[in-house]
Amino acid sequence: MTDKTPKQSELAGTDTVDRAxxxxxxxxxxxxxxDATGEALRTNQGVKIADNQNTxxxxxxxxxxxxxFIMREKITHFDHERIPERIVHARGAAAHGVxxxxxxxxxxxxxxxxxxxxxxxxxxxxxSTVQGSRGSADTVRDVxxxxxxxxxxxGNFDLVGNNMPVFFIQDAIKFPDFVHAVKPEPHxxxxxxxxxxxxxxxxxxxxxxxxxxxLWTMSDRALPRSYRAMEGFGVHTFRLIxxxxxxxxxxxxWKPVAGAFSLVWDETLKIAGKDPDFNRRDMWESIEMGDYxxxxxxxxxxxxxxxxxxxxxxxxxxxxxxxxLVPVQKLGKMTLNRNPDNFFAETEQAAFHIGHIxxxxxxxxxxxxxxxxxxxxxxxxxxxxxxxxxxxxxxxxLCPFHNNQRDAFHRQTIHKGRANYEPNSIDSGWPKxxxxxxxxxxxxxxxxxxxGHKIRNRxxxxxxxxxxxxxxxxSMSAPEKEHIIGAYTFELGKVERVFIRERQVNEILAxxxxxxxxxxxxxxxxxxxxxxxxxxxxxxxxxxPALSLMNHVPGNIKSRKVAILVANGVDGAAVDAFKxxxxxxxxxxxxxxxxxxxxxxxxxxxxxxxxxxxxxxxVMFDAVFVPGGVDAAxxxxxxxxxxxxxxxxxxxxxxxxxxxxxxxLLASLGLQPDAGLLEGxxxxxxxxxxxxxxxxxRVWDREAAAEAIPA
Numbered sequence: 153m154t155d156k157t158p159k160q161s162e163l164a165g166t167d168t169v170d171r172a173x174x175x176x177x178x179x180x181x182x183x184x185x186x187d188a189t190g191e192a193l194r195t196n197q198g199v200k201i202a203d204n205q206n207t208x209x210x211x212x213x214x215x216x217x218x219x220x221f222i223m224r225e226k227i228t229h230f231d232h233e234r235i236p237e238r239i240v241h242a243r244g245a246a247a248h249g250v251x252x253x254x255x256x257x258x259x260x261x262x263x264x265x266x267x268x269x270x271x272x273x274x275x276x277x278x279x280s281t282v283q284g285s286r287g288s289a290d291t292v293r294d295v296x297x298x299x300x301x302x303x304x305x306x307g308n309f310d311l312v313g314n315n316m317p318v319f320f321i322q323d324a325i326k327f328p329d330f331v332h333a334v335k336p337e338p339h340x341x342x343x344x345x346x347x348x349x350x351x352x353x354x355x356x357x358x359x360x361x362x363x364x365x366x367l368w369t370m371s372d373r374a375l376p377r378s379y380r381a382m383e384g385f386g387v388h389t390f391r392l393i394x395x396x397x398x399x400x401x402x403x404x405x406w407k408p409v410a411g412a413f414s415l416v417w418d419e420t421l422k423i424a425g426k427d428p429d430f431n432r433r434d435m436w437e438s439i440e441m442g443d444y445x446x447x448x449x450x451x452x453x454x455x456x457x458x459x460x461x462x463x464x465x466x467x468x469x470x471x472x473x474x475x476x477l478v479p480v481q482k483l484g485k486m487t488l489n490r491n492p493d494n495f496f497a498e499t500e501q502a503a504f505h506i507g508h509i510x511x512x513x514x515x516x517x518x519x520x521x522x523x524x525x526x527x528x529x530x531x532x533x534x535x536x537x538x539x540x541x542x543x544x545x546x547x548x549x550l551c552p553f554h555n556n557q558r559d560a561f562h563r564q565t566i567h568k569g570r571a572n573y574e575p576n577s578i579d580s581g582w583p584k585x586x587x588x589x590x591x592x593x594x595x596x597x598x599x600x601x602x603x604g605h606k607i608r609n610r611x612x613x614x615x616x617x618x619x620x621x622x623x624x625x626x627s628m629s630a631p632e633k634e635h636i637i638g639a640y641t642f643e644l645g646k647v648e649r650v651f652i653r654e655r656q657v658n659e660i661l662a663x664x665x666x667x668x669x670x671x672x673x674x675x676x677x678x679x680x681x682x683x684x685x686x687x688x689x690x691x692x693x694x695x696x697p698a699l700s701l702m703n704h705v706p707g708n709i710k711s712r713k714v715a716i717l718v719a720n721g722v723d724g725a726a727v728d729a730f731k732x733x734x735x736x737x738x739x740x741x742x743x744x745x746x747x748x749x750x751x752x753x754x755x756x757x758x759x760x761x762x763x764x765x766x767x768x769x770x771v772m773f774d775a776v777f778v779p780g781g782v783d784a785a786x787x788x789x790x791x792x793x794x795x796x797x798x799x800x801x802x803x804x805x806x807x808x809x810x811x812x813x814x815x816x817l818l819a820s821l822g823l824q825p826d827a828g829l830l831e832g833x834x835x836x837x838x839x840x841x842x843x844x845x846x847x848x849x850r851v852w853d854r855e856a857a858a859e860a861i862p863a
Contacts, residue, residue: 195225203608207325207519211604212611213467216324216522223325227523230328231531238535240331241297243288243345244280245379245432246499247439249488251275251302251449257483260400260453261392263512264592265304266483274303275486276546278502279379279431282314283334284345289428291420292345293374293639298384298406299504300486303550306592310508311404312528316373317385319469320362322614324523330355330362348646357656360617363664364470367621370639372414372632372701377774377849378434380410380445380711383704388506388521389466391514391598392451399598401454401466401516403473405480409446411706413849417638418863419804422771430772436491443711443740445488450480463692464620465613469520471620474693498546503532511588514598537561554583618663618684619691625665627699631852637668641675654678659685702852709846710738715773715801717794718745718761721783724753726811729835730777737843741777744768746791754781765793770801775846780812789820802829803861805850809842811835826854 193201201222208220216223233239251273257266265273280297281288296315301308320330332338333355334347343349347369356362368374376382384406393399415423423430435445452473454466464471492498505528506521515521532541538561541547556572571578574585586594628636640661644653653676661669662681673680697703714734716727731741745751745761753759762768770776776798778788788794799821801808807828810817815831823829828851832838845851 195222196229205323205326206608206610207323207523208606208608209517209519209604210602210606212607212609213465213517213613214602214604215517216519217606223523224526226325226328227527228530230331231527232534236535237286239531240282241280241299242286243284243290244278244297244499245435246276246278246492246502247435247445247488248490248492249275249277249444249486251300251484251486253484254482258394260394260402260451261512262395263304263309263392263510264306265302265309265510266512273305274550275488276301276303276498276502277486277488278499278504279382279435281345283331283347288345289424290431291375291415291423291428293347293369293417293420293643294345295369295374296376296379296382298382300384300406301502301504301508301547304510305551306510307551307553308508308547308549309510309513310504310506311386312504312506312524313384313386313404313406315376315382315384316365316368317387317403317405317472318365318368318620319387319520320356320365321359321520322361322468322470322610323519324521324527325519326359327520327523327527330359343646346646348643350647350649350652353644353647353656354649354652357652357660360660360663361470361614363617363660364621364624366660367624367636367664370636370643371624371628372416372635374639375415375417375420376431377413377415378410378711379431380435380438381408381413382406383408383412384447388469388518389454389516391516392453393512393514393598397598399456399514399600401456401459403452403478405450405452406447406486407450407480407482408704409448409485409706410711411849412701412704414701416804416850417635417642419771422769422800426769426771435488438711439489439491441740443738447486448482449484449486450482452478452480454478463689464616465611467516467518467611468614469518470614470617474623474691474696475698476693476696497544501536501541501544502546503528503536503541503544505529505532509595511593511595517600517602540564556583616688618686618688621664622688623691623693623696624699625668626694627696629700629702629852631855632700632702633668634855637671637675640668640672644672644676650678657681663688705847705849707847708737709734709843712739712774712846713772714739714741714775714777714846715744715768715770715797716741717765717776717778717788717797718743718751718759719781719784719787719791719794720752721754721781721785721787722751722759723779723781723784723812724755724757724759726779726781726835727753727759730779730811730839733835733839739846742768742773744797746787746793751784754783765797770797770806771804773801773806774849775807775809775842776801777809777842778811778814778817780810780814782813785813785817788814789817795821799823799861802854803858803863805852805854805858807842807845807851809838811838824857826857827851828854 207216207223209216253266253271255269277300281294299312301310334352337351356366386404389401391399392402507525540562543564558572569579588594588596647653657669657673658681663684670680734741742762747764750758750760810831828845830838
C-alpha cells in the first residue's frame with residue numbers, strides 16, 4: 153500500500169494556506185489526535201457526564217458507592233497512567249524501625265499493637281515528594297508523603313499520610329484532575345517537580361476547596377530541613393473501636409522528637425543543584441551513625457456524640473481539628489533505626505495502602521478516603537505486576553496469613569492443601585473464619601447506620617473553603633508570613649496567563665486575608681482587591697500556635713550539623729574543644745578545608761579534613777565555626793571561597809562563630825554581630841550563646857539585613 157501522506161520535504165516553500173490544508177489532511181488521517189475544545193465531558197464509553205465534582209454517595213455524608221462507574225473508570229485509568237514508577241510519590245526514601253506503645257490503650261481501641269505498655273511492633277516508613285519523578289530533587293517545594301507500615305501481630309496496618317494535615321480536594325473523583333494539573337504540562341513535560349506553572353494555578357484558582365492546602369504548600373512546611381524535622385498526619389478522620397464496640401473519631405499525628413523546622417527558599421534552590429539527595433542522604437547517614445529518627449504517635453479523639461459540634465465537618469479532608477479544641481494524646485514512639493539492605497527490593501517495592509487496617513481501626517465516610525480505598529490496590533496491580541504484591545518480602549505480614557486466593561502473576565507461596573475454596577470438608581474446613589472477639593478475633597466493620605438517596609452532591613457542611621486558611625495565616629509568625637508572600641509571588645510570577653494570576657489573587661487570596669492579597673498583588677503588578685468575594689463564617693479558633701513552625705523548635709542542638717572551617721595554621725586546640733562541646737550535646741561536626749588535603753595546625757600537627765569547601769558547602773550545615781589561628785585567618789581573609797561560605801551561611805540565617813584571630817573577618821565581610829553572629833577569644837566564651845542560637849534553628853531577626861547579601 154502506497155503512503156499518500158505528504159513528506160516534510162514536500163512542504164518546503166509552501167505558503168500558510170498550503171500548510172493549513174496539509175494540517176487538515178493530517179488530522180483526517182490521524183484520528184487519534186484529539187482536541188477537546190468545545191466538546192462535552194464524557195466517559196470512555198461516550199456517556200455524557202453531568203457531575204464531575206462528586207462521587208456517588210448514599211446521602212450527602214454517606215459512604216461512596218461501588219456502583220459509581222464514572223469514578224471507577226476515571227480513577228482506574230489514572231492509576232494505570234505510569235509504569236512502573238509511582239504516579240505520585242515516586243521519589244522516596246525509607247527506613248526500618250520499631251514502634252513502642254506508651255501504655256495499654258484498650259479504652260480507645262482493641263488494636264493489639266496498642267494493647268500493652270512497652271509493646272513493640274516493627275515498622276517500615278517511607279518519605280517522599282509528591283509531584284516529581286524518581287530523578288527529581290529532594291528539596292523542591294512540595295508536600296511530603298509520610299507512610300508507615302506497622303507489622304502487627306494481627307496483620308499489617310498502613311498509616312498513609314503526609315507532612316501536612318489537609319489536602320487539596322474534598323472528593324476522590326477530583327484526584328486525577330489535581331495531579332494532572334500539578335504534574336509537568338503535557339505538551340512539553342515542563343516543569344519537573346514544581347507547581348510554579350499555569351496548569352496548577354489554573355486548577356487551584358478554579359477550585360476554592362484547595363485554598364487551605366495551597367497556603368500550607370506555600371509555607372515553610374513545604375521545605376523540610378530533614379525528614380526527622382517533619383510532622384506527619386493521617387489527613388482523614390478515622391475510627392478507633394474498643395472491645396466493647398465503642399467507636400470514636402480520631403485524627404492521627406506524628407510529632408517529631410527533634411522538633412519541626414525547615415530550609416529557607418534560597419537554600420533549597422542551591423541544595424537541589426549541589427546535592428539533590430539531600431534529605432535521603434541525611435536520613436541514611438544519620439541512621440548509619442546511630443543517630444536515629446524519632447516521632448511520637450498521637451491522636452485527637454472526638455466522641456461520636458460530638459461529631460457535629462464543630463464549625464467544620466469532621467469528614468472534610470481540607471479541614472483540621474485545631475489542637476486548642478481537641479488536644480493530641482500521645483500513644484507511643486516510633487524509632488527508625490535500620491536502613492534498607494536493598495533500595496529496590498524494599499523501598500521501591502513497598503506497597504502502602506490506606507485500606508490495610510487491623511481490628512480496632514475503621515474508616516469514615518470521608519469521600520477522599522473512600523476513593524483512596526479503591527485506588528491503592530488498583531495502582532499496585534499494575535505497578536507490581538499483579539495481585540500477589542503482598543508476597544513481596546517487604547509487604548508480607550509478620551503474622552501468618554492463609555486464604556484461598558491462589559495463582560496469578562508472581563505467586564511465591566506453594567500451597568499444599570487440596571481445597572482452595574470455603575466451606576470445605578476435604579481439608580477439615582481450613583482455613584476457617586475467626587469470630588470477632590475482644591482481642592485476637594476476626595475483623596468486623598463498625599455497624600454504622602447508613603441511609604440516603606443515591607446522589608452526586610457535596611454536603612453543605614463542606615462548603616466553607618476559607619475560614620481555616622485564614623486561621624492558618626493568622627497563626628503564622630512574621631517571618632513565616634513573609635515567606636508565604638514570597639512563595640505566592642514566585643509561583644504566580646511563573647504563570648504566563650495574567651488572568652490566572654488575577655483570579656488567584658482576587659477570588660482566593662482576598663478571601664483568605666486582604667493584606668496577603670494586597671502584598672502579592674503589588675508584587676505582581678496586579679490591581680489590589682478591596683474586599684472578599686464571599687462571606688465566610690469566622691473560625692471558632694482565631695489563632696493556633698501549633699500551626700507555626702516557630703513553636704516547634706526543640707531548644708537543643710541534638711543532631712545538628714556544624715561546619716568547622718580550617719586552613720593551614722588553624723588553632724587545633726580550639727577545633728578539638730569545639731568538637732568536644734558539640735559531641736556532648738549530640739551534635740555533629742565536620743572539618744571543612746580549602747581542599748580535601750589535610751591542613752597543618754599552628755603547632756605543626758596534621759589535621760584531616762572531611763571535605764573541601766566547594767564539595768560540602770554551607771547549605772549542607774546548620775551552622776559554621778571558624779576556630780582562629782593567625783595564619784589560618786590570613787588565608788581565609790584572602791579566600792573568595794571562604795568569604796562566600798560565610799556570607800552564604802549568614803544569608804541563610806545560620807549561627808556563625810568567629811574565634812580568636814578569625815574575629816577580624818567580620819569587619820572584612822561588612823557584618824555586624826547579632827544573636828547568631830558571634831565572636832570570642834575561646835570556645836567556652838561563645839558556646840552557650842551559639843547553642844542557644846542554633847537551638848532556635850535560625851536567626852530570624854537577621855532576615856532583613858540578610859536580604860542585602862547577593863544570592
